[in-house]
Amino acid sequence: MSQLDPHKKRLTRITCAEHITPFLRTEVENLGYEIQEEDHVAVHIGATLEDCLRLNLHLRTAHHTLWLLTRFRCPSLNALVKEANAFPWEKLIPNDSYFTITSNIEHHSVKNTMYPNLLLKDTIVDRINHKTGTRPDTGPDRSCVVIHLVWKNDRAWIYLNTNGVRLSDRGYRKMPHDAPMRETLAAAILMGMGYDGSTPLVNPMCGSGTLAIEAALIAAGRAPGLFRSDASCLHTMLDLENSYIQMRKKARKSKPVLKDPMPIIATDNNPRAIEAAMKNAQTAGVEHLIDFETCDFADTDIPELGKGEAGMNTGHVILNPEYGLRLGETDKLKTTYSDIGDFFKTKCKGYTGHVFTGSRVLSHEIGLKTCRRQLFFNAQIECRLLSYQLYSGSQKYKSTTNQAQNPRTSQ
DSSP: OOOOOOTTTTTEEOOOOTHHHHHHHHHHTTTOOOOHHHHHHHHEEOOOOOHHHHHHHHHHSSSSSEEEEEEEEEESSSHHHHHHHHHHHHGGOOOSEEEEEEEEEOOOOSSTTTHHHHHHHHHHHHHHHHHHSSSEEESSSSSEEEEEEETTTTTEEEEESOOOSSSTTTSSOSSSOOOOOOOHHHHHHHHHHOOSSSSSSEEEEESSHHHHHHHHHHHHHHOGGGGOOOOOOGSSSSSHHHHHHHHHHHHTOOOOOOSSOOOEEEEEEEHHHHHHHHHHHHHHHHHGGEEEEOOOGOOOOOOOOOOTTTTSBBBEEOOBBBOSSSSHHHHHHHHHHHHHHHHHHHHTTEEEEEEEEEEHHHHGHHHHHHOEEEEEETTTTEEEEEEEOOOOOOOOOOOOOOOOOOOOOOO
């Protein structure tokens, strides 16, 4: 096989946000791949380029799928240039196309992390020009070929970023509203809740609808990558177009979790938020699975619960209130968080309640004991998904500790 055979398995690094690795690992394993290694922001597998395209179609929590091109000892910038120049870039990047360089660099000799990018770009261009007589264009656009450099200590890895544009940019959110949640984070939160589409889900304070839409995609069994018809690796000289077309056709035939879908209810007191959420759901093709309503969160209608498979009432209520960090002040939000606790106690019995928040201070105002706490990051904000078992009848609220780790507007 040639050095750049797309059917050859290579070390592949699949990246995600901090503290989402367990959910990404589960997704990758459920797709039939064996995890070789993992760290706090990535898992590593052996994969072909066709595998990478399949992963990009189906993964809900991943950011990038990076296919290893070459790795080497790299004590200096000179070593980077020498080793990069030895790679057959003219067999990967068309000389009449466009590429960009991204990087993650931690080396004592590098003061300006953009400089290795420039050196690598010039090295690639010079080699292609030398071999073919023509040079490709370069720039920041990630819609064409994307080469990713990782340089840590005295080791360097150069990858082909197979997706280019971040996988969290699904393409359905045309109206983001205020402080929108990233799609991959929403998917991870739903997984952390235990949501799989087989139970009702209620999402007051829905904002632009990301949580509800991601839930509908899960319930529908719809691949999140279907909203994007392009991928960075399709712009290389490797023959992948037909394979990708067939993958997308197969993914479109996916079946929903249940024949009769469980309710997904999304509410917000801001009519503009509901308008945005409805349009985003329509773009995603799941508007028929979500009931939208403009109302205060406390007035949200909660469906009556039937019996789950284990004979217990089941369902999820998830709120993502302001944190008092970006859009509101802490003191003004205390009443809102207290009212969330009252809402859980009075209207959500039999459900599992969840609050996603970046404020420990405000979380105490909910007034209920958690059955689980999970750590996430929303951008640079340390957040927690707080879960509450809302027992029906006279059963008391119980607490267990998970050792693993108007202001009523939405985010």
